[in-house]
Amino acid sequence: MALNYIWIAFFIIAFVVGLIRLLFFGDTEVFQNMVNETFDSAKTGFEISLGLTGVLTLWLGLMKVGEKGGVVKIFSKLVGPFFAKLFPEVPKDSPAIGSMMMNVSANMLGLDNAATPMGLKAMQELQELNPEKETASNAQIMFLVLNTSGLTILPISIMVYRAQLGAANPSDIFIPILLATFFSTIAGLIAVAIYQKINLFNKVILAYLGGLSAVIAGIIWYFSTLPKEDITVISSVTSNFLLFSIIILFILLAIRKKVNVYETFIEGAKEGFSVAVKIIPFLVAILVAIGVFRASGAMDFLIEGTRHVFAALGVNTDFIEALPTALMKPLSGSGARGMMVDTMNTYGADSFVGRVASTVQGATDTTFYIIAVYFGSVGIKKTRYAVTCGLIADFTGIIAAILMAYLFFH
Secondary structure (H helix, E strand, O other): OHHHHHHHHHHHHHHHHHHHHHHHHOOOOHHHHHHHHHHHHHHHHHHHHHHHHHHHHHHHHHHHHHHHOOHHHHHHHHHHHHHHHHOOOOOOOOHHHHHHHHHHHHHHOOOHHHHHHHHHHHHHHHHHHOOOOOEOOHHHHHHHHHHHOOOOOOOHHHHHHHHHOOOOOHHHHHHHHHHHHHHHHHHHHHHHHHHHOOOOOOHHHHHHHHHHHHHHHHHHHHHHOOOHHHHHHHHHHHHHHHHHHHHHHHHHHHHHOOOOHHHHHHHHHHHHHHHHHHHHHHHHHHHHHHHHHHHOOHHHHHHHHHHHHHHHOOOOOOOHHHHHHHHHOOOOHHHHHHHHHHHHHHHOOOOHHHHHHHHHHHHOOOHHHHHHHHHHOOOOOEOOOHHHHHHHHHHHHHHHHHHHHHHHHO
């Protein structure tokens, strides 16, 4: 629903701005440029979607191998004790615990196809424990915010888009996204814990959060001590090594469980082809709207206005062109993805703003969409503080993404 209003707004604002430029500034070519942009953007959207087919087929095939090899279950066991403390109102033998752990684990691995069904199942099981059926329970809010914060270890889809748009090293945003999404998740978790009066100083919670925070702090400290020219090289080598190691791990786990790796890969690869075909109309629709918005001059007005505000505050403004992706992210995942693609297409996948937009896209998830889908699936009408905590996670993730981009790429 949010994307519907956003899509309409782009066209209406573009028309109004174009009319102002024609009537008051004598720009006789503005509407011709807008019409030309509709055709060019539609062509670009189709070409990008078509080009995604091969890479999506590859990665979804590998993800299926990992899934059949038991990677999701391994992650679930690792976070089990932590979950027990975050959801004190949920009985330890409740099936909701297993579903939630499977959902979060699948999200961390970028397995959207597996994560969403498990998430909806978990929400239904939590609803059975909820005494007030139209009001979100504490457990439902905590689970939802963990989803909206978007903790991701493998940002596959973003790397796929970067590869298609000509990035020399599509995985160079791997570590920056990992760091940014960690901050987003921690902020969301702390916000919910404060509302629910969860003891964050519990030994188990401190062990998990403290350990992860120490690792993240160590990574940031290490890279902050390196010369700028070494940061990108070391980050790139590390990212590619870790990614290929994960692929090998998936294969070895599948072999250990006597899974037919080749046939499993083919099974997942078929899903990749169908996903690539399905996204064509969505990507074309949003890129056409953004293209018209840009051709009318409305995008330039928005960007330059924001640039002047930050410049007046003494803030470096090199990231401003990536800001539309950040502004769209809490409202619409498809819209933010379109903004990211448009930014990389306009300025280059390896430009600073292209990398900022990619990092922002991976730093958090779409709060309003997730709330609508997850709460809507069980009839929740009173969301309490879910939106507030979700937006806190979004804002933190976006700020962290911009800072990480400056550390790694500026």
